[in-house]
Amino acid sequence: MLLGLAENKEMLAAASHRPRVALGIKRLVEISMRLALLLLLVSLTPAAVFAHESKSTAEGMTEEFATAEAMRLVPKGASVTDTSCRSQDVADSTRYSCIVTYSD
Incomplete structure (x- = not known):
């Protein structure tokens, strides 16, 4: 059992x-x-879908400074495709706003 x-x-x-x-x-x-x-x-x-275009923006007292600040925000290895700046009068001085366009 x-x-x-x-x-x-x-x-x-x-x-x-x-x-x-x-x-x-x-x-x-x-x-x-x-x-x-x-x-x-x-x-x-397609690989183009993964590579995207981005922008970094910075402002400064001179165009060179604003561009350099925007370039610092670009990731390492990215390719810069365009830079553009515009001036803006503020009180008694001029400020620059620059945009750096880059792709990964």
Whole structure:
């Protein structure tokens, strides 16, 4: 009788383990399919989408100072594509606002 109970417990344990293994395999397949789809989409996306254009702005008492301050905000490795400045009269002095456009 005891041997029969032990066998039944082993059979029940094995039977209850099978659905968890099947569920784990199913989940693993779903994750790998999603990853494959993501990699496919990334590989088909043109590089121009990832390279974006940004701007940095700074102000100063001279055009040179404002441009230099804006250049300091450009990340290392980025390519500067344009610089532009405009003057603004404030009280008895002139302030310069410069914009540096760069791409990653």
